[in-house]
Amino acid sequence: MAADMKEKAAKMQENLKKGFQDIQTVAQEGNVKLFVKQFVAVLVVFLLLRYANGKFDDKVRNFNGQVDAIRVQQTSEQEYQANKTKLLSLEPKFPNIESKNEWLLSQILGIFKAANITPQIEGQQTEDTSNSTFVAASLRVNTEMGFTPFAEFLAGIENLDEYIKVTEFSIAKQQEASKLGVNKVSMRFNTIFPKEKIAKGLFKDYDKIIQEQQTQKSSKRKGGKK
Template identity: 60%
Template sequence: MAANLKNNKQVEALKKGFQDIQTVMQEGNYKLFVKQFVAVLVVFLGFKYCSGQFADKINNYNGQMDAIHMQQSSEREYMTNKDLLFELEPRFPDISDKNGWLTSQILGVFKEAELTPQMDGSQTEDASNPTYEAVSLQVSSEMDFTRFARFLADIENNDEYLKVSDFSITKDTDPEHLGNNKISMKFNTIFPKEKIAKKLFKDYDKIMAQKRAKPEAKKQAGGK
């Protein structure tokens, strides 16, 4: 009952307030409300303007941050690609050495492994790719499985780009060579038709000198 009475009083107060406003407007005394209305309007417009300005600033800030992040990402990607090019390109032989480089490398790895290679024919060349020329040479030798596995691992870990793309193994049936195998391997390398790092980067000579100096510094440190 008390709650209903309280609600009724609030309703009556609201009705009276609206009636007072209506009376003032009918009597032409609307100027009483002008100052209050203008003040509220100014506050509202000011708030809306400031909110818009603030939102614009936030959007501008977010745009600038996105641009900075994109620039940083581009710079990181550029430096990563540059480092990768400086790391990989020296591993590929110069095309001017195409006629003898592959044979020389093959003889070197066999000599290191104390094995005797047999060249099966001449090297084949494929220049169909616009950026590089692929060269291959078939070679055979004799060794057991353990030695062959070690031999392949040494080739894969070679600093130069020298690969064995295919091989076949035939067991030696001679009782005097029990456990030995006749192994035929296809050696491959790639000759870039043009090396581009030196043309792209002005600091090429400086960076390459630093890269060559690092192994020497490690050797000297190890020797001490």
């Protein structure tokens, strides 16, 4: 094996020596251009490969950047759509400020009428305008009912689509024998009137979406009645 390695090494040295001699002969004969052409060709190929690799790297970076931008855009679009949906589902539940003087009273009377209960309005509607974005209005109402009907009455108010809340109440047993099991109930109804509704100005398809919501709500009510 050692002899084979020595033989291979000798042949390599001989080939190298012969190669250098050929280069020297060609150089002496003035044909250096032969080697120049080869060198230039190798150099051009090297530069092209490097340029191509550089362009490829740029394209890869550009592609990755575009993918990241699309992902960010998709995330932003999803957040935008989620916020839009939330705003369009919530804002219509609040009454318009133009009708703040009669809206709450009208709603309260309708609620009591639907429950077949007689209300007694106590005092005037009070308003708090200290907030910069909305006006809070409240109205106290008295009535008489038993515990179970009162619980069902409150549950019905909580399930209304419109933003009306009973923020406080008191219950006192009636002392008269003729009103056994009947309680005197006092409730404060509250609502909020946004000083400005922004959804209509933000979204071009506002009217279309609100119409669709009203149609769906109407369909659900009809389905519930069946």
